[in-house]
Structure formats: structure tokens, C-alpha cells
Amino acid sequence: MDDDAARVLAWAEWLGxxxxPVFSVVLVALLLVATMVLVVARRYGGRMVVGHLSRTVLLSICLVVGAGMLMAMAAVFAEMMEVFQADEEIGLFxxxxxxxxxxxxxxxxxRVFGTLTHLGDPITLTLLVVVIAVLLLVRRQVALAFGWAVACAGGAVLNRVLKQIFERVRPEHDHGFAVADGYSFxxxxxxxxxxxxxxxxYLCIRLLPSRWHVPAVLLATAFAFSTGWSRVFLQVHWASDVVAGFASxxxxxxxxxxxxxxxxxxPRT
Incomplete structure (x- = not known):
């Protein structure tokens, strides 16, 4: 075994x-970063100049840039797949x-992480999407309801497509605190x-008074991070699966x- 592989294994052993404690420290750091990002966005976001381009052009640019980001992400994932084998560094880790x-x-x-992981269950997220969509429609926030539905449904479709492309097998898990099937990455x-x-x-920031903005961002950050790493703790996903999930x-x-x-x-079109 070469020195690089030995270092990777030692790091994985220490982290495991x-x-x-590492999860707790990283979570606190992320909450601090999320707070700072929100403060900066609130202070300077409104000063962003988009020029005299029409809304149609700006949306088109956004979609093109977004498609480029997703294609670049897929390319990175494809490169990662080449080092997922058990004798390569990511696979070893x-x-x-x-x-x-x-x-x-x-x-x-x-048991704790087996409870936390339900925050990301498909049924939990689906019910939340439906309830929020109904509430937005009741409040006549049709545009926000449409954007909310497209974002959530599109994210689910994207993940399913990526799983079918890469077809990575999950780690074995028999502790009984979580059960998962299907592809892993x-x-x-x-x-x-x-x-x-x-x-x-984002909807809370758009619709609620400013005193709710920081709590909303902190809760979203905590829920997403805890859900992701619960999958590693429960050994139903490899760590690189979760990193890729955060990225996508x-x-x-x-x-x-x-x-x-x-x-x-x-408003210009």
C-alpha cells in the first residue's frame, strides 16, 4: 500500500x-456561515445591477448558465466514478x-440519526411540498407556488436521472435502524x-417579516446537513454519495x- 492510500485510510479511520464531535463542529460552522451569507445578501443583494436586459433574456441566460453548471457537475461525477473502485482513494475512504x-x-x-433521516424521506418531502403549494395558492401567490413546485419536482427528477446514470451499489447495512434500496449515487x-x-x-425570506429570516435559514441548513450525514452515519450511503447529493x-x-x-x-419582458 502506498503512502497516499495509507493517509486516506488513516483519515477515514480518525473521522469515523x-x-x-466532527459532525457537531461542522454543523455549528455551517450555521455561522449561513448567517453571514444571509447578512451579506440582505445588505448587498438589493444593489445587484442587471442592466437593461429584459426579463426573458435574463431568464434565458440563467437557464443556460444553470444548464452549464449541471453539465459540469455531471462531468465531475463521471470523473469521480472512475475512482470509486475499492482500490482507489475515494473507494478506500x-x-x-x-x-x-x-x-x-x-x-x-x-437511533438518533435514524430519526433525523426521516426529514429527507420522500413521503415527508412530498407532503411538505403539497402543503406549502396549497398554502401559497390560498394566499394567491401563484408565481411562488409554481416556482416552488418546479424546483422541488425538478430536483427529484434530476436525482433519479443521476442515479440511473451511475448505478452505484449501496454499502451493506444490517443494524436495523434504517433500510434503503435502489442505487446509491x-x-x-x-x-x-x-x-x-x-x-x-427562500419562501420564508420572501413572505415573512425579517425577524424570521435568520431562523428559517438556520433551520434549513441544520435540516439539510443533518439529513445528509445521517445517511452516512446509518451506513446506507457512502460519504461521496452524500457529498454529491449536496453538490447537485x-x-x-x-x-x-x-x-x-x-x-x-x-418586470420588463
Whole structure:
């Protein structure tokens, strides 16, 4: 075994042995970053100059850029697939981390993350999408309801397409705290949570008083991050599946929010 592989295995072993403290520290750091991003966006976002382009042109540009982002992401995923084998670095990291977690995590920890993972269950997210869509329509927020539905449904379709393209097998798991089938890459729970809770935070920012904006963003960040890494803790996904789920979910979420902002702020057609 070469030095690089040995370092990868050692890092995976350490991370698996300190999984809960590392998760907690990273979560707190992400909440701080999310707060800072929201503060900066509120201070400077309104000063963004889009020139004299029409809304149609701006939306077209957004879609083209978004398609480019998704194509680039798919290309990166394709490159990743070449190093998913058990004797390559990503494959070594994934395998050793999963093995260490299965050995180190207690039943009580698995039970906690087995509960958290339901935040990203398809039935949970679907019910949330339907309820929010109905509430928006009742409030006559037709454009927001349409954008919400397209963003959430589109994210689900994108994840399903990616799973069918890559056809990665899940890690074995028999602890009984979670059951998952189907292909593994990228994590659907993760990307779904990022898109749905991210869009919900965006709607809160658009519709609720400013005092609710920070709590909405923090809750969305905590829900999405906890859902994603619960899949690794429960050993129903490889770590790289979850990283890819965050990447695909954030890419799609960004495209959808930017498109909705352009449609809202630029009345010219």
C-alpha cells in the first residue's frame, strides 16, 4: 500500500472514530456561515445591477448558465466514478469510513440519526411540498407556488436521472435502524433535503417579516446537513454519495432561486 492510500485510510479511520464531535463542529460552522451569507445578501443583494436586459433574456441566460453548471457537475461525477473502485482513494475512504462507523457508533447514536433521516424521506418531502403549494395558492401567490413546485419536482427528477446514470451499489447495512434500496449515487435524501428546505427558507425570506429570516435559514441548513450525514452515519450511503447529493442539490437550488429572483425583480419582458 502506498503512502497516499495509507493517509486516506488513516483519515477515514480518525473521522469515523470521532464522527459525532466532527459532525457537531461542522454543523455549528455551517450555521455561522449561513448567517453571514444571509447578512451579506440582505445588505448587498438589493444593489445587484442587471442592466437593461429584459426579463426573458435574463431568464434565458440563467437557464443556460444553470444548464452549464449541471453539465459540469455531471462531468465531475463521471470523473469521480472512475475512482470509486475499492482500490482507489475515494473507494478506500468510503469503505474504511463505513467500516469504522459500523464499529464505533452506539445503538443510541444510530437511533438518533435514524430519526433525523426521516426529514429527507420522500413521503415527508412530498407532503411538505403539497402543503406549502396549497398554502401559497390560498394566499394567491401563484408565481411562488409554481416556482416552488418546479424546483422541488425538478430536483427529484434530476436525482433519479443521476442515479440511473451511475448505478452505484449501496454499502451493506444490517443494524436495523434504517433500510434503503435502489442505487446509491448521489444521495436522494440529501439532495431532496437541500432543495426542499432551501426553497422553504427562500419562501420564508420572501413572505415573512425579517425577524424570521435568520431562523428559517438556520433551520434549513441544520435540516439539510443533518439529513445528509445521517445517511452516512446509518451506513446506507457512502460519504461521496452524500457529498454529491449536496453538490447537485445546491446547484439546482441556486439555479431555481436566481431564476425566481429575476422573474420577480425585473418586470420588463
Amino acid at each position: 472514530s470521532h464522527a459525532v 468510503d469503505s474504511r469510513l463505513t467500516e469504522t462507523l459500523s464499529r464505533e457508533l452506539s445503538a443510541s447514536t444510530l 448521489p444521495s436522494g435524501h440529501t439532495s431532496g433535503a437541500v432543495v426542499v428546505y432551501g426553497m422553504l427558507a 442539490g445546491l446547484s439546482w437550488l441556486t439555479v431555481c432561486i436566481v431564476a425566481m429572483e429575476i422573474a420577480q425583480r425585473n
